[in-house]
Amino acid sequence: MNNIIGNIPTPKFKRIIIIGGGFAGLKLARNLAKTKYQIVLIDKNNFHQFQPLFYQVATAGLEPSAISFPFRRVFQDKKNVHFRIARLQEIDPDKKMIHTNIGNLEYDYLMICTGADTNYFGLKNIEKHALAMKSTGEALTIRNTILENFEKALNTSDKTKAEALLNIVIVGGGPTGVELAGAIAEMKKYVLPKDYPELDFDLMKIYLFEAAPRILAAMSEFSSKKSMDYLQKLNVVVNTHASVKDFDGNTVYLDGKTIPAKTLLWAAGISSWKIPGLPPEIYGHGNRIIVNRFNEVVGLKDIYALGDSAYMEEDAYPKGHPQVAQVALQQASNLEQNLQRIDKNKPPKPFHYKDLGSLATIGRNLAVADLPFIHLKGFIAWVTWLLVHLMSILGVKNRLFIFINWAWNYTTYDQTLRLLLKPKGKKSS
Amino acid sequence: MNNIIGNIPTPKFKRIIIIGGGFAGLKLARNLAKTKYQIVLIDKNNFHQFQPLFYQVATAGLEPSAISFPFRRVFQDKKNVHFRIARLQEIDPDKKMIHTNIGNLEYDYLMICTGADTNYFGLKNIEKHALAMKSTGEALTIRNTILENFEKALNTSDKTKAEALLNIVIVGGGPTGVELAGAIAEMKKYVLPKDYPELDFDLMKIYLFEAAPRILAAMSEFSSKKSMDYLQKLNVVVNTHASVKDFDGNTVYLDGKTIPAKTLLWAAGISSWKIPGLPPEIYGHGNRIIVNRFNEVVGLKDIYALGDSAYMEEDAYPKGHPQVAQVALQQASNLEQNLQRIDKNKPPKPFHYKDLGSLATIGRNLAVADLPFIHLKGFIAWVTWLLVHLMSILGVKNRLFIFINWAWNYTTYDQTLRLLLKPKGKKSS
Numbered sequence: 001m002n003n004i005i006g007n008i009p010t011p012k013f014k015r016i017i018i019i020g021g022g023f024a025g026l027k028l029a030r031n032l033a034k035t036k037y038q039i040v041l042i043d044k045n046n047f048h049q050f051q052p053l054f055y056q057v058a059t060a061g062l063e064p065s066a067i068s069f070p071f072r073r074v075f076q077d078k079k080n081v082h083f084r085i086a087r088l089q090e091i092d093p094d095k096k097m098i099h100t101n102i103g104n105l106e107y108d109y110l111m112i113c114t115g116a117d118t119n120y121f122g123l124k125n126i127e128k129h130a131l132a133m134k135s136t137g138e139a140l141t142i143r144n145t146i147l148e149n150f151e152k153a154l155n156t157s158d159k160t161k162a163e164a165l166l167n168i169v170i171v172g173g174g175p176t177g178v179e180l181a182g183a184i185a186e187m188k189k190y191v192l193p194k195d196y197p198e199l200d201f202d203l204m205k206i207y208l209f210e211a212a213p214r215i216l217a218a219m220s221e222f223s224s225k226k227s228m229d230y231l232q233k234l235n236v237v238v239n240t241h242a243s244v245k246d247f248d249g250n251t252v253y254l255d256g257k258t259i260p261a262k263t264l265l266w267a268a269g270i271s272s273w274k275i276p277g278l279p280p281e282i283y284g285h286g287n288r289i290i291v292n293r294f295n296e297v298v299g300l301k302d303i304y305a306l307g308d309s310a311y312m313e314e315d316a317y318p319k320g321h322p323q324v325a326q327v328a329l330q331q332a333s334n335l336e337q338n339l340q341r342i343d344k345n346k347p348p349k350p351f352h353y354k355d356l357g358s359l360a361t362i363g364r365n366l367a368v369a370d371l372p373f374i375h376l377k378g379f380i381a382w383v384t385w386l387l388v389h390l391m392s393i394l395g396v397k398n399r400l401f402i403f404i405n406w407a408w409n410y411t412t413y414d415q416t417l418r419l420l421l422k423p424k425g426k427k428s429s
Numbered sequence: 430m431n432n433i434i435g436n437i438p439t440p441k442f443k444r445i446i447i448i449g450g451g452f453a454g455l456k457l458a459r460n461l462a463k464t465k466y467q468i469v470l471i472d473k474n475n476f477h478q479f480q481p482l483f484y485q486v487a488t489a490g491l492e493p494s495a496i497s498f499p500f501r502r503v504f505q506d507k508k509n510v511h512f513r514i515a516r517l518q519e520i521d522p523d524k525k526m527i528h529t530n531i532g533n534l535e536y537d538y539l540m541i542c543t544g545a546d547t548n549y550f551g552l553k554n555i556e557k558h559a560l561a562m563k564s565t566g567e568a569l570t571i572r573n574t575i576l577e578n579f580e581k582a583l584n585t586s587d588k589t590k591a592e593a594l595l596n597i598v599i600v601g602g603g604p605t606g607v608e609l610a611g612a613i614a615e616m617k618k619y620v621l622p623k624d625y626p627e628l629d630f631d632l633m634k635i636y637l638f639e640a641a642p643r644i645l646a647a648m649s650e651f652s653s654k655k656s657m658d659y660l661q662k663l664n665v666v667v668n669t670h671a672s673v674k675d676f677d678g679n680t681v682y683l684d685g686k687t688i689p690a691k692t693l694l695w696a697a698g699i700s701s702w703k704i705p706g707l708p709p710e711i712y713g714h715g716n717r718i719i720v721n722r723f724n725e726v727v728g729l730k731d732i733y734a735l736g737d738s739a740y741m742e743e744d745a746y747p748k749g750h751p752q753v754a755q756v757a758l759q760q761a762s763n764l765e766q767n768l769q770r771i772d773k774n775k776p777p778k779p780f781h782y783k784d785l786g787s788l789a790t791i792g793r794n795l796a797v798a799d800l801p802f803i804h805l806k807g808f809i810a811w812v813t814w815l816l817v818h819l820m821s822i823l824g825v826k827n828r829l830f831i832f833i834n835w836a837w838n839y840t841t842y843d844q845t846l847r848l849l850l851k852p853k854g855k856k857s858s
Contacts (some may be wrong), residue, residue, distance in 0.1 A: 006584035007627065016749055046580065047848045063494050070847045072624040079626065085849070086582045102584050137851055151475065151514050155531050156436035195501040197508065198436065228685055397837055401830070418499045419476045420514070422851075 005103040006178055008082050011038035014108035016339075017098060019088050021048050021071055023111030024307030026394075027332035033078040035340065040107075042086040042100060046070055049136050050393055052325065053402075055176065057139035059183035060147075060191075060417040064136045066401045088114070090277040093300050099277075109339070112275070112289060112297070112305040113332075119271035119286065129249040130266040131412040133176060142265060146184075147420050149191065149262055153199055156382055164260035166204035169252045173210025174218070175360045176353045178227055181208040182362035186233035190413040200380045205260060206235070209242040211248075211268070218322055219358050222375045223368035230362040244268075250342070250349035270323060272309045284311040288320065293350035297334050306331040314352065321353050325392075330354065359385045364410065377422060434534040436510050440467035443537035445768075448517050450500055452754045453736030454542030456761035462507040464730035464769065469536075471515040471529060475499055478565050479822055482752065482831075484605065486568035488612035488847040489576075489620075493565045495673040495830045498823040512679045517543070524727050528706075538768070541704070541718060541726070541734040541762075545752060548715065548717065549698035553779060558678040559695040560773040562605060571694060575613075576849050582628055595633035598681045600673045601696035602639025603647070607656055609694060611791035614663035635664070636681075636688060638671040640697070645797070647751055648787050651804045652797035658671055658804055659791040673697075699752060701738045713740040717749065721752075722779035724764050733826050735760040743781065750782050754821075759783065780834040788814045793839065 017148040018025045029041045032336045050067040057064050075081040078295040087098040097106045131142050135189050146168070168184055170177045184208050193201050209213070209230065214224045215231075215238065246253040247264045260393035272287040274280070282297055284290045287310035290298050295310060297303045307328030311320045316354065321327040331351055338348035359381065361367040367382035369375065376384060393399050409415050442465045447454045448473040456523070458470045479496040486493050487498040504510040515529040526535045547561035560571050576599070583595040598608045614635050622630050637644070637660065643653045644660075644667065661669050675682040676693045701716040711726055713719045717740035719727050724739060726732045736757035740749045742827055760780055767777035788810065790796040796811035798804065805813060815835065822828050838844050 045849065046576065049852070063492055064850055065492050065846050065848055068848050068850065070624075072847065073843075076623045076626075082627070084583065141851075147475065156514065157436060194505045195499075197505075198511070244472070343485060381790075400833070404829070404833070417494050418501065419494055419497050420474065421493055421497065421569075 005040070005042070005086065005100060005105040006082075006084050008040055008084075008105065009038075011108075013037060014039060015106070016109045016111060017037055017105060018111040018113060019098070019106040019404070020047075020113035020115055020307075020309075021083075021170065022051070022113060022115045022307060022328065024328035025111065026071075026074070026116075027329050028113065028336055029081060030109055031333065031336040032339070033075060033081050034316065035078065035080075035336075037339075039078075039081045040105060041075075041081065041083045042088065043070065043071065043083075043086050044085065045135075046072065046085050047084075047136075047166070048074070048394060051134075051391060053390070054133050054136065054139040055179045055183055057136060058133055058142035058146075059187055060143055060181065060415040061183065061289065062402060062405055063417055064140055066398050066405065067138055067393065069398060072187055074394070082365045087173075088275065091213045091275055091303070092277055093303060096302065108302065110303045112211070112303065112309055113270065113307050113328075114275070114309045116270040116286070116288075116308040118265065118266060119269035121269060123246070126244070126247045126264065126266060129247050130264040132266050133180070134270070135196070138313075143417075144265060144420055147418060150199070151197055151420075154196065159203065160260055161204045162200070162249055164262050164313055166199070167259060167261035168204075168208070168242070168263045168265065169207045169209070169259060169261045170265045170267060171209050172269065173183075173208060173215030173238070173240065174267060175216065176267040177208055177210070177265075178215055178231065178362060180237075180267065181206055181231055181236045182234060183367070185231070185236050186363045187415070189234065191415055191418075194414075195418065205237055205259075207261075208238045209244055209254065210238075210240045211243045213240055215240065217358055219360065220370045221360075223360065223370055226368045226377045227360060227362055230366040233366075234363055270308070281285075294338060294348050295331055295351060303333060306335060312351065314350075317353065319387070322360070326356055327353055340375075357377060361385045433514065434469070434471070434529060435511075435513050436783040437469055437534065440465075440537075442466060444469060444535065445538045445540060446471070446534060446536040446580060447540040447542060448527070449511075449542035449544055449736075449738075450474075451542060451544045451736060453757035453761045454540065455500075455503070455546075456758050457540055457542065457735070457765055459503065460762065460765040461768070462504065462510050464509075464765075466509065466768075468507075468510045469534060470500065470504075470512045471517065472500065472509065472512075473502065473514065473516050473852070474564075475512075475514050477503070477823060478761060480563075481818060481821070483562050483565065484612055486565060487571035487575075487609065488616055489563055489665040489844040490612065491570055491834055492846055493569055493830060495827050495834065496822065497565055498827060503598045503823070517704065520704055520732070521706055522732060525731065528734070534833075537731065539732045540764075541738055542734065542736050542757075543704070543738045545699035545701045545703065545715070545737040546716075547695060548646065548698035550698060552675070555673070555693065555695060558676050559600075559693040561695050562609070562703055563699070571779075571817070572846075573849055573851070574692060576847060579625055579628070580849075583625065588632065589689055590591045591629070591631045593691050595630075595681055596690035597633075597692045597694065598636045598638070598673070598688060598690045599694045599696060600638050600668065601642065602637060602644030602667070603696060604645065604787075605696040606637055606639070606694075607644055607660065607789055607791060609696065610635055610660055610665045610667075611663060614660070615663050615792045616844070618663065620847075622846055623843075624694065624847065633664055634688075636690075637665055637667045638673055638683065639667075639669045640672045642669055645789055647796065648789065648798045649804055652787075652789065652799055652806075655797045655806045656789060656791055659795040659797075699737070713749070721776050723767055724760055724780060735764060735766060741780065743779075746782065748775070749824075753787075755785055756782055773834065788817060790814045808846060 047068040070368040120127040171340040289305035308323040357371040369381040476497040485491040519528040549556040718734035737752040786800040798810040
């Protein structure tokens with residue numbers, strides 16, 4: 001076995017491999033770093049991404065670095081943690097081994113924290129032409145695309161072409177779609193007309209389409225209604241019961257309706273991927289891996305799945321938990337404690353999700369919050385949202401920079417990060 | 430003439446086209462924005478780049494956004510300034526027209542502020558495999574390449590391969606090469622061993638090669654000597670009288686010597702480009718456009734060149750001015766005043782360069798400064814460098830963020846921007 005992943009030494013005790021450094025994987029790795037286990041964390045990036053703020057990167061409110069945190073920085077003084085940039089290719093449960101693009105490695109325990117990616121529901125044209133927002137890189141691409149289209153709009157005298165360049169269609173009325181719609185509407189209101197005095201902003205419309213009867217369907221009726229009011233206040237055209245059927249890069253097709261638009265932001269659903277080597281029967285809806293209350297993958301020994309990639313039922317959640325950061329973080333804590341219990345020959349404790357509430361922000365002073373005992377709206381919900389996100393972000397410096405950015409944007413009404421910037425040159429491709 | 434650049438209206442008075450928004454072009458546009466002229470500024474990026482700090486982007490000390498400033502932000506309330514992202518393709522001096530990738534446009538006055546790009550002196554292999562640093566994008570590529578090579582070095586057991594991945598060869602002992610060498614040496618000293626405890630840093634060497642007898646040849650002997658001491662203190666291998674002959678992506682070839690290295694940073698020279706449509710006799714050494722003391726291109730009517738792309742002789746500078754920001758800024762000021770004078774039928778004033786001094790920083794508390802009456806070194810030169818650069822950068826927010834970044838890096842000995850980040854997805858290519 002000479003193609004071991006990047007010279008990782010033989011563990012003195014046991015090796016735990018964690019696939020993916022999202023909320024679940026990173027939390028698990030950080031908690032387990034204090035134990036005697038050897039931890040091998042692999043991820044395709046060298047940084048953790050704070051997903052809840054992707055939409056602010058997409059709308060030029062925050063820099064990618066503010067919401068990204070290098071894994072090596074987190075584990076600088078943890079000798080038992082080994083991080084590698086790698087892509088999982090296959091799992092061999094019999095040999096207890098993973099295959100990656102940089103080599104193979106045996107595990108004692110395997111933690112699948114691979115999260116979820118965009119689900120296009122088989123709509124090939126949309127997959128080809130639409131933009132999604134499941135990574136910092138994709139968020140940056142949205143920002144670049146919007147800015148490029150505005151620059152192009154300056155150079156056309158054709159009104160329909162200009163409309164298509166300026167219009168933005170967002171599909172999916174979950175938190176991602178709602179927050180994107182709000183942030184883009186605020187750009188249109190405060191920043192863009194100042195930057196582009198030569199453009200006619202009456203031509204620009206922001207659409208939000210949701211197939212379900214209401215937006216923010218996972219939140220309370222109260223929050224749903226309020227967020228709808230806020231979006232309409234910001235002149236977003238919101239349609240529920242509306243499904244986007246097709247998109248060719250220039251026109252968005254709905255039932256009996258078309259919209260000229262070059263930018264379609266797809267936030268309509270997520271799905272996990274089927275990992276080669278694992279039996280098909282472990283997957284549930286949306287390719288989520290079915291686990292028991294201890295996050296063990298049903299039918300496989302020493303393999304666990306958690307976070308967005310896992311599907312667990314408990315009494316209060318007969319259709320599984322929502323795919324949110326809180327579930328991932330709580331499962332990681334519970335699993336780490338269970339591993340310690342098993343090690344001391346104590347019985348593990350079943351996972352129990354404690355819902356701390358949900359938040360969504362639409363714009364300046366406009367947010368909704370469903371907390372355990374109260375629903376909040378407006379300024380107070382918005383401040384709650386700010387504080388919760390500021391405290392959740394990793395790293396004192398990131399926190400500081402985000403705070404200054406927000407304070408800056410709030411007081412000046414002006415995001416300053418409107419740069420069309422790409423790495424350049426031979427080695428970056 | 431219906432393919433006018435992006436719907437720019439007919440000017441009420443006269444139109445000045447400025448090609449390039451570097452130090453010269455941006456300064457000129459800002460000064461002229463107050464006049465009755467119509468200003469059309471074109472640049473291939475939508476932001477101004479602060480070149481003197483590229484090396485800090487390359488070494489993960491600063492974010493690209495901190496040293497970049499969107500043009501539209503600068504000219505938000507200037508109705509007579511029109512900015513377009515465009516590439517110059519040809520100048521037609523007879524028709525007084527420029528051709529670009531987005532259309533043609535006539536000028537009354539044309540300002541060539543196209544700066545300079547990397548000069549590989551015809552060394553094709555080096556051009557193919559080396560990295561240069563003449564844009565924010567290229568600086569980011571250097572950062573990504575260095576980090577990627579460190580990640581790859583973890584996965585090899587071959588000592589020579591590891592050496593080649595870790596070694597960094599810098600060619601050119603001007604300010605760019607010296608500052609890069611110093612910053613990389615500090616990364617090696619303070620950050621990298623903490624991030625990569627599994628790597629053997631004795632294998633990593635940083636080389637700086639300069640063909641001339643001394644580094645920082647444009648500065649005083651004193652500064653030259655001191656900077657040499659500082660670099661050696663930081664364990665950079667500095668060789669003068671040393672020319673790199675070839676590079677195949679794995680090995681650097683010098684006279685009678687080879688070095689295994691995958692990263693060659695080329696800062697050995699700059700050159701301008703010959704613009705199609707202009708007569709060959711206007712170009713001097715390094716394709717600099719020969720201008721008189723009024724920045725008029727010799728033999729062409731109403732066309733001016735300034736900054737790095739221009740070549741002007743005056744008594745104190747019989748071989749032309751150094752290609753530095755100060756010359757560009759001063760030429761822009763003089764030219765703007767001359768245009769106003771011409772307009773009032775007053776004679777224009779010849780340009781006279783006032784050398785305010787030169788600075789170079791090597792590391793923490795290590796810098797050199799040649800000021801008009803004094804040479805400084807060490808901490809005091811370093812503080813001078815910090816203040817001068819902080820005050821030169823555009824925008825209060827950029828200044829604030831750079832200051833916090835520097836204070837952070839200085840006190841924690843830890844740059845935090847070690848992210849391998851690239852925009853992703855279909856639309857970014």
